[in-house]
Amino acid sequence: MNVKHEMSDALVQEIVIEIAKEDYATEVENGLKKQRRTAQVPGFRVGNAPMGMIKRLYEKPLISDEVNKLAGNKLYGYFEEHKLDIMFEPMLVDEKSTVDFENSENFTFTFEFALQPQFEIDFASYPVLKTFQVLADENQIDEYVSQIRRRHGEYSNPDAIGNDDFVNIKMDETHGSFFVADLTEEGKNIFLGKKINEVIENVALKDAFSSIDIFKKALKLTEETFNAEDTYTFNVEIVSIGRVEMADMNDEFYAKAFPDGSITTVDQLRAYASNQITAQWKQETDRKFMNDAVTLIIENTKMDLPEDFIKRYVLKHSTEPITAEKLEEEFPKYLSSFKWQLIENKISQMENIQVSTEDVEQYIRNFYYENYFKNFN
Numbered sequence: 001m002n003v004k005h006e007m008s009d010a011l012v013q014e015i016v017i018e019i020a021k022e023d024y025a026t027e028v029e030n031g032l033k034k035q036r037r038t039a040q041v042p043g044f045r046v047g048n049a050p051m052g053m054i055k056r057l058y059e060k061p062l063i064s065d066e067v068n069k070l071a072g073n074k075l076y077g078y079f080e081e082h083k084l085d086i087m088f089e090p091m092l093v094d095e096k097s098t099v100d101f102e103n104s105e106n107f108t109f110t111f112e113f114a115l116q117p118q119f120e121i122d123f124a125s126y127p128v129l130k131t132f133q134v135l136a137d138e139n140q141i142d143e144y145v146s147q148i149r150r151r152h153g154e155y156s157n158p159d160a161i162g163n164d165d166f167v168n169i170k171m172d173e174t175h176g177s178f179f180v181a182d183l184t185e186e187g188k189n190i191f192l193g194k195k196i197n198e199v200i201e202n203v204a205l206k207d208a209f210s211s212i213d214i215f216k217k218a219l220k221l222t223e224e225t226f227n228a229e230d231t232y233t234f235n236v237e238i239v240s241i242g243r244v245e246m247a248d249m250n251d252e253f254y255a256k257a258f259p260d261g262s263i264t265t266v267d268q269l270r271a272y273a274s275n276q277i278t279a280q281w282k283q284e285t286d287r288k289f290m291n292d293a294v295t296l297i298i299e300n301t302k303m304d305l306p307e308d309f310i311k312r313y314v315l316k317h318s319t320e321p322i323t324a325e326k327l328e329e330e331f332p333k334y335l336s337s338f339k340w341q342l343i344e345n346k347i348s349q350m351e352n353i354q355v356s357t358e359d360v361e362q363y364i365r366n367f368y369y370e371n372y373f374k375n376f377n
Helices: 021-039 051-081 138-151 185-191 212-218 251-257 268-301 305-316 326-350 357-373
Strands: 002-004 010-021 084-093 107-115 155-156 166-171 174-179 199-206 231-246
Touching: 010 051, 021 051, 021 174, 084 305, 107 305, 138 251, 138 268, 174 212, 185 199, 185 305, 268 326
Parallel strands: none
Antiparallel strands: 002 010, 010 107, 084 107, 155 231, 166 174, 166 231, 199 231
16 A cells, blocks of 8 residues: 655645555455355355355455545544644545546545644734623513512402403414413404403404414414414404412512512512523623624634635535535635634634533533523522
8 A cells, every 4th residue: 555645835735545456355355255154145055155156246345345444544544643634524536546446456546635724813912802781671670570470479360351461262163362461552452341251353363463473372373374364353252361460579479489588678679680681681692792702703813724625625515405606605604614613623722621521411400400490499
């Protein structure tokens, strides 16, 4: 086996691997013997088929497997031995390769590969990136406090619909439910004051809600069952009305809502609400900061990338079919993505970042807490 590669400073280089019959003959012979021991050939007992027949059936595939394995091992072994950091996978140069398993015993593989570019990351020279914090306003705090009071309030079934009620309705064979607060002003005028079992005629329900999404949720419509052209006009019967009277902010309320005794006054409750609202926004502000930071680092880190090689690689290996014209249009996005991967790897090396099993476990715990269990005592 012979390897030809001329070291240079070029980002895109070629390496030639020549494989002769003696490089793979022993392994192929052993493979044929093993195949003969287990081959089920009509007219012969297992293990007794003539070797000539076994060769005709299995030799070419065995040669192909062994030669490809040898070429791959030699290629990546060479990269490791000479400490060559490559981008992507090497690509076979068909016009410079001789790989004919049907008619040849010697093979030549010519691979094109791209070296990772050399670049520096100097955070001190980059522009300052500001982050921000979302602070709750008085209206948001009022609404958060009201939600807690409703959560611990008294449920009742009034006779007539009020502003804060939850209503179940029936239209022919269809049922729906909604909060009055989700109606438009026109919708509220239609339903407010109406009583259980009362029928409201010719209600264009789609126009009664503050958004199409809320309307679809109220009538349990999916993207498949929703008809944008339909006004959804029905005779609507009021089936039931639900109301939650907000709890008074007294000692009993605080003990029920905060059994640990951490909050016992209105001021403490409003401060708690403000902190919770800010915390709810933190994930969004952190995400924005991360996106802005990535963009800033990409734009201010100078490196040369083998663009022609990258385009050929994407066209050959894209999981989704893509034309050269489409790739040219979207190439800046690809380039930024590849550039960030290189930067991210270098930062990990610079800072010696390592992810332990404990880190993964803590991430999973935090994820489930934030998304599923945070609101439970």
